[in-house]
Amino acid sequence: MVGQGKRLQDKVAFITGAGMGQGREAAILFAEHGAKVIVADINAEAGQETVEEIRQRWGDVALFVQGDVGVEQDVQRMIATGVQRFGRLHILYNNAGVLWKDRDRSVTETTEENWDRVMAINLKGTFFTCKYGIPELIKSGGGSIINVGSVSALLGFELPQDAYTASKGALISLTKSLAIQFARYNIRANIIHPGIIDTPMQAKYIADPQVRDAFIRSIPLRRLGTPRDIAYLALYLASDESSYMTGAELVIDGGFTAQ
Ligand SMILES: NC(=O)c1ccc[n+]([C@@H]2O[C@H](COP(=O)([O-])OP(=O)(O)OC[C@H]3O[C@@H](n4cnc5c(N)ncnc54)[C@H](O)[C@@H]3O)[C@@H](O)[C@H]2O)c1
Numbered sequence: 001m002v003g004q005g006k007r008l009q010d011k012v013a014f015i016t017g018a019g020m021g022q023g024r025e026a027a028i029l030f031a032e033h034g035a036k037v038i039v040a041d042i043n044a045e046a047g048q049e050t051v052e053e054i055r056q057r058w059g060d061v062a063l064f065v066q067g068d069v070g071v072e073q074d075v076q077r078m079i080a081t082g083v084q085r086f087g088r089l090h091i092l093y094n095n096a097g098v099l100w101k102d103r104d105r106s107v108t109e110t111t112e113e114n115w116d117r118v119m120a121i122n123l124k125g126t127f128f129t130c131k132y133g134i135p136e137l138i139k140s141g142g143g144s145i146i147n148v149g150s151v152s153a154l155l156g157f158e159l160p161q162d163a164y165t166a167s168k169g170a171l172i173s174l175t176k177s178l179a180i181q182f183a184r185y186n187i188r189a190n191i192i193h194p195g196i197i198d199t200p201m202q203a204k205y206i207a208d209p210q211v212r213d214a215f216i217r218s219i220p221l222r223r224l225g226t227p228r229d230i231a232y233l234a235l236y237l238a239s240d241e242s243s244y245m246t247g248a249e250l251v252i253d254g255g256f257t258a259q
Contacts, residue, residue: 006034007239012086012140014038014079014133016069016125017096019046021199022148025227026093026234027062028054033235035091037062038082040069042096069096069125070117079132089136090143091238094126097148097167099201104161115163122167126174134182142186146237147175149193151253168193172249179247188246190237195253197225220255 013030017023019041027037031054039054039062041047047064054062063085067074083089098121103114126147137143152161153168171191178189196202196215206212206224216222233252236242251257 009034013091070120075128
């Protein structure tokens with residue numbers, strides 16, 4: 001029941017990129033709140049670790065499915081396997097993404113191959129999960145789609161990752177289209193725009209203390225975000241507490257874009 005104890009009781013969630021970082025933290029928090037969790041990741045070791053941690057704490061409520069979100073057959077299989085195991089699907093959390101600062105730079109420098117691969121993971125992955133996930137949400141009587149953008153989709157930066165930025169920008173438009181199309185099925189679609197979050201994705205870029213400090217100084221709340229900061233927002237969007245929210249963009253960045 002809304003606002004009480006376990007906020008996702010009897011819900012089934014499919015979370016991509018749940019082996020590490022924000023996806024992993026959300027998988028753990030969702031399980032703590034009563035959800036069954038389908039942990040999807042390309043990295044088998046990481047995905048299995050997430051499932052193992054959940055099983056140790058809350059029992060047999062998580063399943064690992066391995067695959068590449070940029071490959072249609074993989075996504076179809078991962079969703080089918082998860083639905084077979086847990087019977088239904090209510091939450092699609094399209095979290096998997098890549099930020100390749102070394103290979104994804106300005107349009108004048110990026111190769112077509114790198115551009116296409118970033119788009120395949122960050123944008124086409126969400127297309128595929130929606131293609132196979134939405135029919136399952138409809139069968140369940142509705143659900144919540146959580147897409148993951150970035151503050152990079154809202155601002156330009158002097159050191160660009162143009163494929164990343166374009167993929168995240170496209171997700172904003174896709175989210176609104178999904179919200180309108182599927183509202184009649186009681187399916188909501190919203191997008192989260194994280195700021196700089198301390199996850200494996202950022203680890204190698206913030207390993208240098210000077211770079212880390214410079215990032216921190218650029219954030220009004222004077223700290224990096226944590227996976228838990230984002231997981232709490234995702235928990236709200238996944239739960240019925242947000243049942244009147246759809247088509248929304250939620251910035252969660254310590255005030256970075258408000259400056
Ligand atoms: N960390 C940040 O500062 C930040 C900021 C804004 C937005 N984001 C977005 O948040 C989301 C999560 O980021 P994170 O920081 O937790 O990243 P992360 O790199 O720490 O974790 C990403 C997970 O996705 C998995 N993954 C990568 N490619 C995949 C593929 N092709 N198929 C399936 N799984 C795949 C990885 O194995 C990993 O477990 C991403 O969409 C990212 O773009 C992150």
